Amino acid sequence: MRSPNAVIALFGAYFLLQVVVRQIIPPALRIDEAQQILFSQWLALGYDAQPPLYNWYQQAVFALLGTSMATLAFAKNLILFLTFAVFVKTAERVLEDKRLVAVAAMALFVIPQVFWQAQRDLTHTAMFMLTFSLLLYCSIRLLQRPTTMGYLLVGLIAGLGMLSKYNFALALPAVLFAVMLHPQGRSRIFDRRFLLTIAVSIIVFLPHIFWLIDNLAFASEVTLKRMAEDAPESRALQIGRGLGRFIAGSLIIIAIPTALLALASKGKLTRSATHSNPWLRFFLHYFIAIATLMAIVILMTTMTELRDRWLLPLLLPFPILAALFLGQRLADIQEFAVRFLPVPLIMLALIPVAMLLAQPLTAARGRASSSNYDWQAFQRHIAEKEGISPSVIVTPDWPSGGNLRFVFPQVPVATTIYNDYDPPFKITDEHPALLVWTGDDDSVAELSQWVEGQLNLKVKTPTRHLVDLPHFYPIKDRAVRYNYAVVTPNDLLK
Template sequence: MHDILDRRPNLVFITLAGYFLLCVVLRLAASPSLEIDEAEQAFLSQFLQLGYGPQPPFYNWLQYGLAQLIGTSLATMTILKNGLLFLCCLFYGLAAQLVLKDRRLSAIAMLGVLSLPPVFLLAQRDLSHTVAALFAVSLFLYGFLRTLTRPSLFSYLLTGIAVGIGVISKYNFVIVPVAAILAALPEPELRKRIFDWRILGAIAIAGVIALPHGVWVLQNLDAASSGTLNEMKEREAEGRLMQAFHGVFALASAIIGGGLVPLLVFGLAFRRKIRAIWQAESQWTRLVGRMIALCLLAVLLVVLGVAATHVREKWLVLFLVLLPLYLCLKIEAAEIDPAPGFRRFVPLVACIALVTLLIVSARAVVRPWFGDYSKLNIPYAALVDGVVEAEGRPPALVLTNDKQVAGNIRTRLTDVTVAIPHLSDFPPPDGTRRPLLVVWRDEKNQAPLPATLSAALEASGVAVSAQTPRKLELPYIYAAGPDRYRFSYIWVGE
């Protein structure tokens, strides 16, 4: 395969499309049950809103659109995520071709995206908004580099569109375009592109895209910011100095964790040329190098400013995704023949990506052998089928108390409204529709009916006498023995 790609590097686009298609097939084959992010997206795909909480809405809007077109299902969610990852690689490769003369190096840069742990591992387990932001970064990189190399009104507007999409994909994306502008200013040939009048069009179109959600953020500032900030503060009770120490250490660990694999892959592929690559420099290596440094500096300032003590690798991937392009620019600046390195690089990345994909896909089958069950093993589909069979018809409305249950039921009953009392208005406009299914997980022998569900039933006029729970114990998906999972539900008829 690497010999074919060596002769025709552009075939890497088709190879990547095949890889992401394989990702879709294996995910669909692994289990019909949903991971955390998948369940949340399935639940939220019922609603079109300007904001959904601590995450920007772009991914939710895409998921809502697909749900309206072809329905809510595991297939639509898997296709959306892997489609965005493919587009991320596609625009990344097109961006690389703008500043790299050798097509093999641009192919290496694009394949290098698959060497990032959040891409080859985390995204295939459970990511959503970060995937959308990665697509936005690649689209921005393509528009920005096209503006610097082949300036036109279209390139400026495309860059503005990418910025607008990025802002409503992940809030920390804002750092990328700011770093790009600052990184270009020291270069005289590039600086004049920043002060071109056409940049006003880019700013305007970015503002138009981001404005609706921006208004929502101003009206719901606490809901938009509290989630991530609270997650970053694991040691809030410690002194300021210790918080700073833990924050810097967490950031350094996340940088190493996110960047070590691509550095090792490039080091192994070009192991005899590392010194020459390290010393090489060009206008483009300076630009991209400054972008990476400025992005990480901005994160450091945020960590110190909010006294954060926890930094996750996936938060940094929007900045570390620039690393493969930077290394390829260094290789070209060193005037090294990329052919030998290309032939080593392709199998290394293929091995990492494919082996990880197989392990991630097989975990739902393998873990039960050791008595360990994950969310992929919980029998939600059997729950829905069992209730419908027992009651003789599907419900008109479903009420539950957590997103995991709600999202899984939504993929099985795509035409039925699924409500969570504390996350959506209840009773909803159709709250009097019957039959009503109230369902919750009973794995820890909870009270007969969770308080939130009891209050919601009372609000919808369901008599206490009708609130008699029924139990349903079902075998786990791929159960290795007699292990079963327990649900409780209430069926309210006409």
């Protein structure tokens, strides 16, 4: 409890264990994992509705360590570990009693979107969490000790944050507001070196801005649709629903840590604050700014859908705020910490077990999931039973595309979604084009059009084949339907 470095080491061991766990559970790639494998085929200034920082990072890991489930899991868990490490170091800078550093770190872990969602998926959100943690740490460090390097680092992290997720743009003014109201804040902001911060952040983000200008509709279409899901016709109702979703999403995130902290401190808050803590005010000002900014955004855009994972990084400092509050009012911090820490520590031990059991238990209940698809079985069917060695694989969605690329690592895989990837290929009798999709729909025409666009040749409608294969964990009376069609030179018309 008294060693923040020991807390960091504990989380290091935990996330290494999670890398091992990912090797044991079904090898079907989840949505974000599949996207990383698919995007690793080409380097671009932007890809879709998310900024490209995590994609670039994942490509660098693949380039250094190879493409495998181990490197995929390692990349993700390294980001989560670094987030906790920076979070601990941030808490250490503002909390006088180091036992509360452990409390704050464990309070962060028990947030459901952290201990479950972020470890199962959420790549871009995980990168947002890391860059925002770094922004907080470096901003606090700059307030405590201003250096030229400190200003440069804040600018670099601000630029990288904007490359991690677009709603990082909400975090920047909120942190700036909290800094401005800090006793040393104005002198730091009006220091001429703050211009270096602004310049570096713009330089880092600038290349992606050029891509965003040319692809604004493509980058925003999906997000705007999600933000307006189930919107009522009345503008007042839209605003009301948006504000309600913001409040509800925030409560979902902070509910469990708040409940555990309250139970552990019950009857222990026997003294009043002896002095005004500038760091407590710093984090309060940050959350006031976030709430105000979110209200303004909802009023201006009338968004009606706010998912809790979008809010998670913005609410990341809540455990530190709670620890600062408790540090001023607890009569016996040792007793409080001893009462609080067992539950998070038990969860730390049980979450890997839950992840191991989640998929087989889901299958045993008869529920199907794309995470339980057996893409290796499909690869064996194509390569061994059918004897097909494709020159290119085309599919209509990125989850299928990423999984196909993973099991056919030497074959370029394209989707009809991302038209900026034009892999070189040549259709021959030995190496035809393979069109693949899942489900009952007929996508032959759509996928054939992609081939036509690449080759500037007409494609005769190829024959649709299908094969039903069991799930990785078999489900009684259920199978996965894989559809495929083969385009050979005989199917090409000039």
